[in-house]
Amino acid sequence: MVKLLYLAIFFIVLFGRSSRDVEWSEYLGGADRNHYSSLDQINKENVHRLKKIWEFHTADTSGQMQCNPIMADGLLYGTTASIEVFALDPSTGKEVWRFQDASNRKWYSTNRGVSFWKKGRDARILFTAESWLYALDAKTGKRIQSFGDSGRVSLKAGLGELSKNKFVISSTPGAIYGNTIIMPLRLSESAGAAPGYIQAFDVVTGKLTWVFKTIPHPGEKGYDTWEPENYRNEYVGGANSWSGISIDQQRGIAYVPTGSAAFDFYGGNRKGNNLFANSLLALQATTGKLLWHFQFTHHDVWDRDLPAPPNLITVTRNGKQIDAVAQVTKQGFVYVFDRETGAPLFDINEVEVPTNGLKGEVLSTTQPVPVLPAPFARQSITENEINPWSPNRDELIQKFKTIRKEFYAPPSLEGTLIFPGFDGGAEWGGAAFDKESGLLFVNSNEMPWILTMKNINNTKSISSGAYGKYCMSCHGAQMQGNPSSGFPALVDVVKNKSRAMVEQVIRGGKGMMPGFPGLSQKEIADVLDYMEGKKIATSNEDEDEDDSSLPYGFTGYNKWLDKSGYPAIAPPWGTLTAIDMNSGAHRWKVPLGEYKELTAKGIPPTGSENYGGAVVTKGGLLFIAATRDEKVRAFDKETGKLLWQSDLPASAHATPTTYRYKGKQYFVLACGGGKLGTKKGDSYVAFGLEE
Numbered sequence: 041m042v043k044l045l046y047l048a049i050f051f052i053v054l055f056g057r058s059s060r061d062v063e064w065s066e067y068l069g070g071a072d073r074n075h076y077s078s079l080d081q082i083n084k085e086n087v088h089r090l091k092k093i094w095e096f097h098t099a100d101t102s103g104q105m106q107c108n109p110i111m112a113d114g115l116l117y118g119t120t121a122s123i124e125v126f127a128l129d130p131s132t133g134k135e136v137w138r139f140q141d142a143s144n145r146k147w148y149s150t151n152r153g154v155s156f157w158k159k160g161r162d163a164r165i166l167f168t169a170e171s172w173l174y175a176l177d178a179k180t181g182k183r184i185q186s187f188g189d190s191g192r193v194s195l196k197a198g199l200g201e202l203s204k205n206k207f208v209i210s211s212t213p214g215a216i217y218g219n220t221i222i223m224p225l226r227l228s229e230s231a232g233a234a235p236g237y238i239q240a241f242d243v244v245t246g247k248l249t250w251v252f253k254t255i256p257h258p259g260e261k262g263y264d265t266w267e268p269e270n271y272r273n274e275y276v277g278g279a280n281s282w283s284g285i286s287i288d289q290q291r292g293i294a295y296v297p298t299g300s301a302a303f304d305f306y307g308g309n310r311k312g313n314n315l316f317a318n319s320l321l322a323l324q325a326t327t328g329k330l331l332w333h334f335q336f337t338h339h340d341v342w343d344r345d346l347p348a349p350p351n352l353i354t355v356t357r358n359g360k361q362i363d364a365v366a367q368v369t370k371q372g373f374v375y376v377f378d379r380e381t382g383a384p385l386f387d388i389n390e391v392e393v394p395t396n397g398l399k400g401e402v403l404s405t406t407q408p409v410p411v412l413p414a415p416f417a418r419q420s421i422t423e424n425e426i427n428p429w430s431p432n433r434d435e436l437i438q439k440f441k442t443i444r445k446e447f448y449a450p451p452s453l454e455g456t457l458i459f460p461g462f463d464g465g466a467e468w469g470g471a472a473f474d475k476e477s478g479l480l481f482v483n484s485n486e487m488p489w490i491l492t493m494k495n496i497n498n499t500k501s502i503s504s505g506a507y508g509k510y511c512m513s514c515h516g517a518q519m520q521g522n523p524s525s526g527f528p529a530l531v532d533v534v535k536n537k538s539r540a541m542v543e544q545v546i547r548g549g550k551g552m553m554p555g556f557p558g559l560s561q562k563e564i565a566d567v568l569d570y571m572e573g574k575k576i577a578t579s580n581e582d583e584d585e586d587d588s589s590l591p592y593g594f595t596g597y598n599k600w601l602d603k604s605g606y607p608a609i610a611p612p613w614g615t616l617t618a619i620d621m622n623s624g625a626h627r628w629k630v631p632l633g634e635y636k637e638l639t640a641k642g643i644p645p646t647g648s649e650n651y652g653g654a655v656v657t658k659g660g661l662l663f664i665a666a667t668r669d670e671k672v673r674a675f676d677k678e679t680g681k682l683l684w685q686s687d688l689p690a691s692a693h694a695t696p697t698t699y700r701y702k703g704k705q706y707f708v709l710a711c712g713g714g715k716l717g718t719k720k721g722d723s724y725v726a727f728g729l730e731e
Contacts, residue, residue: 062700065112067153067213068470068653069697071287072352075472075655077698081705083659086729087674087684093706093728094133095689100124101720103148104693105712106211106468106652109724111699112156113163113178118724121712122146123169125154127181130701133726137181141169148545152284152468152694155213155221157243164243166221168210171195173223173241188246195225195239198251202274203234212468215285215294215349217325219243222294226282229343231590233302235271236280238321240328250328254279254298254316261330262315275589276310278302279317283468284349286365287325288379295352295365295379296321299345305451305491306341306592308400313338320350320367320375322382332382336369338404341397341451342491343462344370348470348653351480355385356622366473366621368466368482372417374619375410386412386624397450398493398592407448412624416617417460417484420447425610429643430602439600439608443490451493451594459609461487462597469653469666469695473621474677480619481662481677483632485649488600488609493592506563507570514596519571530571539568606635614647614667616654618680628680633667649716653695655707665692665709668716672696672709672727690714690721704728 062079069075082090098105100120109118115136116128127136147169154167156178163178164187173195175187183191195210196203207228214221222240227233238252256263257271270276278301286295301310301317318337323330337344350367355376363379376385390406397403426436443455450456464485472481511530515521521529533542543564559567600608607613611631618627633648650666656677657663665672670691674684690713698707706726713721 060700061114061702063112064110064697064699065156066110066216067108067155067284068349068695069655071215071217071289072473073284073286073349073470074351074353074475075470075653075695076474077655077657079657079698079700079705080659081700082657082661082698082707082729084661084676084683087661089730090674090684090686090727091730092686093726094131095726096128096133096135096724098124098126098722098724101712101714101722102146103712104150104714105710105721106150106152106694107710108153108695109697109708109710110153110156111697111701113158114701115178116697116699116708117154117156117165117178118710119151119154119167121722122148123151123167125165125167125176125181127178128724130699130706131704133724139176139181139183149209150211152211153213155216157216157221159219162244166214166216166243168195168214168223171208173210173214173221173246175243175246186245193241193246193248195223196234197241197248198239199234199237202272202277206232206234206277208234211282212284215287216243217287217289217292217294220249220325222285222287222296222325224282224284225280227278227280227302229278229300229302229304231275231303233277235277236282236298238281238296238323238328240325252296252321252323252328252330254281255301256315265312265315267309267311270310273309275303276301278304279314282345283347284470286349286352288352288363291380292325293331293379294323294325295350296323297346297348297350297367300337300340300343303590304341304343305493305594306398306401306590307339308398308402309590311339311402313404314340318344318346320346320365320377322365322379334375334377334382334384336367336375336408338407339402341401341403342448342458347464347467351471351473352379353473353480353621354475355478357385364621366471366480368416368471370460370462370464370466372415372419372460372465372484373410374413374416374471374480374482376413376621384410386410391447393448394446394450398452400591401450403450413619413621414624414626416482416615416619416626416629417465417486419459420445421457421459421488421609427602427606427608427610429638430604430606430608432603436602436608451491451592453493453495455490455492457600458489458491459486461485461489461599463487463649463651467651469651472654472656472662474656476658477678478620478622479627479656479677480621481616481654481656482619483616483650483654483664483666484614486609486613486615486647487607487649490598490600492595492598494595496591496593506559506566511567516596533571542568542571606638611646614650616662616664616675616680618677627678630675630680630682632664633669633671636669651693651715655696655698657698663696663698663707665694665696667691668718670713670718686727688721688725689723691716691718692725
């Protein structure tokens with residue numbers, strides 16, 4: 041008996057309080073999207089003993105892997121770069137099954153994971169590819185034939201005729217409440233985008249259960265914040281929720297963050313504040329009924345979508361606990377509301393902003409800014425903050441003097457500083473919340489971009505038909521691309537790929553590139569001919585006007601870099617901040633990521649651009665990769681001290697997962713690389729303690 045008691049104590053010490061499995065059964069760890077785990081087997085005292093336990097190779101480097109895998113019912117589920125869904129043994133990484141559509145067709149788009157649902161013996165994996173929501177048997181990977189049309193339903197089911205032949209996909213797992221799954225949507229951001237209505241489907245049957253119109257129809261709330269015909273205008277769309285949805289499972293409330301109306305950078309054809317774009321919607325999860333809302337950017341012309349699902353947290357005020365919802369933004373703000381009423385828990389001021397925009401534009405005179413918490417990213421820069429080590433600093437200063445840089449300065453022909461950049465501030469990785477300490481952890485980018493508009497009717501820039509209209513702003517007239525901004529060169533694409541394969545990518549999209557399913561065969565041929573050098577660039581005077589009849593376009597997504605390829609501003613370029621959500625005060629802030637060549641010169645770590653979130657544990661740790669330097673790190677969640685780091689086979693632009701299986705705690709990362717100019721990878725890597 042004594043020996044058995046000692047043996048039990050040994051296993052408790054070795055494996056934690058229980059050897060029972062602890063799952064990570066939902067995207068970002070739970071319906072609250074808090075990236076939190078109650079596990080403490082790996083902790084501050086032993087984190088230095090972490091080592092790689094297994095590595096699973098997907099044999100697929102066709103795109104990026106941004107997947108936050110889930111562990112449920114004894115299997116680990118994830119996706120490959122071309123969105124093949126797989127199940128692994130959580131302790132060994134051995135493949136159990138892999139799903140590929142019967143057509144054997146590859147899908148090319150970013151994907152951040154899958155959803156898991158179970159009732160009795162019926163367990164399902166739900167995921168998206170192209171414009172479809174699929175349901176698979178969680179144990180076998182086979183399609184559930186009774187779901188929709190032989191295992192799939194269209195993501196356009198509730199969008200109406202305006203979605204026909206338009207780009208509609210989902211990069212983010214759906215949120216499940218009971219038998220309802222509420223789906224995020226990713227759309228084009230150009231004129232002619234589909235409407236971004238919020239849709240819910242029945243998990244069992246696949247039937248559409250409700251739709252919330254984010255571009256209101258006559259008689260609906262918010263209709264008067266648009267022009268009268270916008271709801272049926274084929275050139276006004278968007279206002280979609282692409283970044284993910286949180287669910288209060290006790291109250292049955294879905295918290296849905298939305299993005300910009302399209303076209304992103306000019307709204308002369310959609311005058312008004314444009315509800316429910318750029319808003320947080322509290323919807324009844326079973327019906328889609330609007331309970332309350334808050335709009336973060338009025339009449340957005342800066343691409344200020346809400347980048348991540350909100351965190352459902354509990355804060356303490358005057359000794360009383362309040363259930364709250366916290367939303368991080370690209371601008372570097374955190375807004376905090378009472379979950380039931382939508383009342384702000386910190387004051388929010390409407391601040392006057394510039395209104396002298398492009399001709400025909402009618403901008404909002406104010407924008408909402410929270411008093412607390414203080415911003416976790418800089419809101420502006422001065423001439424003194426131009427990169428001090430840049431070899432062409434004087435040139436950068438002269439450029440700085442010519443562009444618009446006021447807070448919320450509107451898009452302009454001379455160029456407007458977008459800072460924090462188009463990707464944040466906060467990005468799709470979102471924030472982690474620790475219920476023990478009340479701290480919210482946000483990783484952030486501080487990359488300057490310059491948005492320059494062009495007059496479509498008067499532009500003299502070279503173009504060529506459909507290539508000039510759809511491709512040039514990202515890939516350049518000479519197809520040279522802009523790798524630092526994530527846009528690859530196209531010079532050798534047609535030389536190495538068949539026309540049929542390139543057409544498939546154009547229509548379906550790949551990575552962060554949206555698809556263009558509505559292009560005619562003539563337009564596709566025009567693009568391919570240009571890429572093969574069969575067409576000579578001409579002036580836009582010889583081209584048809586833009587189909588949307590908008591007077592302005594933009595010259596592309598351009599990061600502001602020095603000639604060495606570093607940001608034009610002084611560091612930090614990436615940060616990790618801990619915010620006390622009870623008081624709104626910052627607890628600590630550290631640079632996240634480094635450029636080894638700069639550190640070797642004696643420059644302190646600058647931080648770097650980062651994509652993918654953190655995981656916080658009861659063991660006192662904050663795990664995060666996200667950076668371009670191909671490392672994963674563990675920080676002390678209370679102090680921000682770096683406790684451990686390890687090299688990865690490729691950069692992990694994805695949020696980690698942690699779980700306990702058969703008594704052992706693991707944390708797993710998708711190491712796909714390929715973003716920010718990093719090398720590509722194809723593996724999932726699991727770490728655990730040495731025996």
